[in-house]
Amino acid sequence: MKQEMYAPAGTPVANARAGKSKIGYLIKDIVRDKWLYLMLLPGIFYFIIFKYIPMYGVTMAFQDYKPYLGFFESPWVGFKHFERFFSEPQFGMLFRNTVILAMYNLLFFFPLPIVLSLMMNELRHAKFKNFVQTLVYIPHFVSWVVVVGIFYILFTTENGILNEILYQITGQKIAFLLEAEWFRTMIISQSIWKEVGWGTVIFLAALAGVDLQQYEAARIDGAGRWRQLWHITLPAIRSTIIILFILRLGNFMDSGFEHIYLMLTPTNREVGDVFDTYVYTIGMTQAQYSYSAAVGIFKSVIGLILVLGANWLAKKFGEEGIY
Amino acid sequence: MKKYSATLLSILLLSSLLAACGRLSDNDKLASTDGPVNLSIGASLVGELPPKNNAVEQAIEAYTNTNLQIQWIPLSAYDEKLRLMIASGELPKLVKLGYSPSFISTLKAGQFWELGPLLKEYPHLAAINKRYYENISVNGKIYGIPIMRSLGRATIQYRKDWFQVLDLKMPVTLEDWYQVTRALTLEDPDGNGKDDTYGMVLEKRYNQDVSSLLTRISVSQGGPNKWQVENGQFTPEFMTEPFYETLKLFRRLYQENLINMDFPIIDTIETVKLYDSGRAGIQISGGNAQTWQDKLSKYDPDGVVDAAPLTGPGGFRVPEEPGNAGFLAISKDSVSTIEEVRKILDFLDKLLEPSMQTVISKGVENRHWAEKGEFTEVLDRTLDFKEVKPYRDMLPYLGEEEALLKPSLQPDLYRKNQQIVKSYNNYLISNPALTLDSVIYSDRGKELETIITDAETRFIMGQIDEAGWKAELQKWKQAGGEDMIREYEQSYSKLNK
């Protein structure tokens, strides 16, 4: 149908195109899509001005950047900062901790908003649905300081509410907040508590796009709830899930600094110290802008590889992917 | 629809351009007049923004014949904003800097005026205690006027009523500290029949920075303040005997459940709550004991707090703190002539005159404070908080006695705490490495510190034993600690030639 719109087969336009060179096609297409290109312009300008012009700041990672010298006079040091970073004794530990936490996040956190929005999608009472939606997205607005504070009140061994209950039942307390083996569980559950509801918003929007007639047709065919979910609902939001998954991989190495930092103690540092907290520690005594930038580039390169890889895979399986 | 959206877009774009063009920085308009001196100041803001042209600012402008443009920068973004200002050459003339490696490197690079040689021309600036200047010197040079704070602040603050009930004495030795903590924890000092009190409550930053509890106790027992120097040889505090003994005290307290088991994670907010609600009996604090008393009284009207000097077997021994909340430096970017530098120093000098010190510390008479017999009295705490505190925090203030001000009306405990702090002056143990140069420190100081502070916590919790502690010390040495010691020694010998 689209083909018809732009160049109906057998018309003079299409015939004329057949004889033209590649550049001719290109010009032809651009002229045809002039409105689309025009619409792109503000966005392209935006990205050039606000994202690509400042991009020279990346060079900081290859300099000994000093604010008073600026980008043009700070001395160049090549890969010095990267060499230091890779040869740090903690590098292995930081890398492992960051990756494990990221995997946990993808495995346990990422699917939950989808599940939750599917559950909400099954609600028949609009009022109740609205009520649940409004409440679950509230924790997103509570800052990490407050969330961690509330977890402290609940989980500490000194009169923490949950530990008191645990003590009544088992006669023992568990130092959830101190023991290294509980660290990741705590981090992930806090993330879930704070962000799962917020994560549903985008899926609910995707679900709103599902054509209700399809459900009716399916019901007439005798499809039950599960089959409707499997054959109509999930396919409808599949591409959104894939896009979000791929984009999430871009931030794979970001662990959420403030959150981790608030939960980090000497007793769990061996599993809790990640690149983000490391950069903070480094930056605290000295403004090691260049070194921090080098770590940032390392994280981004990994993110880029993951995104491109995942996108390639998605396309291989016939999905649209990001581009 | 098409027209509508296109119009909307163009209006948006146009208005943004117009808005942008009409804007000229206020600073540009106010340049060069013969009247009051224009002075821009970059100041950090904690808490609320003072109202524009408030009485305090007006009083300062009138007295010093200046036109102040104070740029309040929230502390949470202060360093970034300053970095931006340095990078873009938009620094205010006078700006607050902190004594941290990033600023030190900027000072070394000559971005700010060296003030040391000029100070003698200004009587009040020259009269400030040398220690304050020494603590902000870079390679022996002085680049700023300190925003002064007490040099030694740590006092023992305790529940006097509980001490009386249990017949306890002020702790002097480490064994005393153990006994007192033990009694306060186990002997039910509040007499409610429940095992619900602590002797001492530690918070997660208990061993960090200048307010480190371990340093404070270790110094009182004869230990060094962060670094020990003997015949030019440097030793970090955590390799000295008194410090290790202090560490063992806390290990013992932890083993016997005499301090809170969750100290590595608990926030100050929570520990303060425990003290304020009558759950804990003794602490070493840099604040004033009166604050604790005020909050405690709301909860327990019969609770009595008292303050005592930090004392060890050798009498008073207190770690000296840097004694400043940063310093005011003059930027070469925005102040190009020595004449202007002198004008600014003149302004700062005037600020130290008694009438200005009164405004900085108490505000304007009959608005913020009033005379009451031989004292002055705050009229409205909220107004004081909003209009006076921001200036008190960021301008040099000597303290009531030094500035020859009429004392403000304060409760006895407040004065007592103040007197104790004052009496420390001859018993302060200084940190010999404070202003020394070390590349390792500025490159990885925090990393190295973390090795040790983590080990301290794990030692106290019994996760590592003496051998484990020694191993961590070795790890510190190898990770750069040894080089840092050498660098300090070199820098020390260079300065003390």
Add this chain to the structure above:
Amino acid sequence: MVQDKTIGNRIFDTVNYTLLLLIALLCVMPFIYVLAVSFTSPAEVAKGGLILWPKEWSLASYRYIFSTNTLVRSMLVSIYITVLGTLINLIFTSLMAYPLAKTHLRGRQTILLAVLFTMLFGGGMIPTYFVVKALHLTNTLWSLMIPGAISAFNLIVLKNFFQQIPDGLEDSARIDGCNEVGVLFRIVLPLSLPAMATFGLFYAVGHWNQFFNAILYINDNTKWPIQVLLREVVILASSSIGDSTIDSTEIQPLTIRMAVIVFATIPILLVYPFLQKHFAKGVMLGSVKG
């Protein structure tokens, strides 16, 4: 809609309803805590524990924050940049997302890749500041709206949403003589209300929570949004990420901090229920198509 009345379905519904109710209550708990503390007297807060209902009510915290001279003004600034900023975001983002949703568009992949790249690499604070300054945006509220006009993330996801709209609908508009801008505004956007609501919400929340750029770009503190104030009161008070030079006696009591959180969060919380009706617009699609 006809309910299926099998036993399996009933069990499913019961479990589903109960579970969601529990989740909802669990989620609202932290906010109730914040709300309750803000209405509690400081003395009671000192006792510690989780307060979900104040025993002694106190309005002192709110009285205090309303007495400040900056609060109301910064609130107005926040509302202004949130409303206008979000409008700019939505226009710019959909203008760019729509052409990129057309798979036949030449150069589309290159542009998308270039956009994706900016999600991972950026020049950082200082170079961006120089751009903002060169455009004379510093010290204006535009500096809080224009530099973030398009979020790469939202752009890519919105592009994906647009792609799912059946081509047939757009073609019918083209036959009616609309150009692509017309198609976007007359057909695509009205059909994408759930997406618009979603990204509007994302952008609005982003604007509402801005504080860092305000401090960097705006020297005139009468133009600061509420979050700058909020950060000052709340974040600094937490000693965990802070500065040991701050005297703990000068920290605002917990009750006031919580009151500020409530005051600064409620307006943005209220946005969502208003947007909610757009999330149920899926019903329309069929009828338009038919």
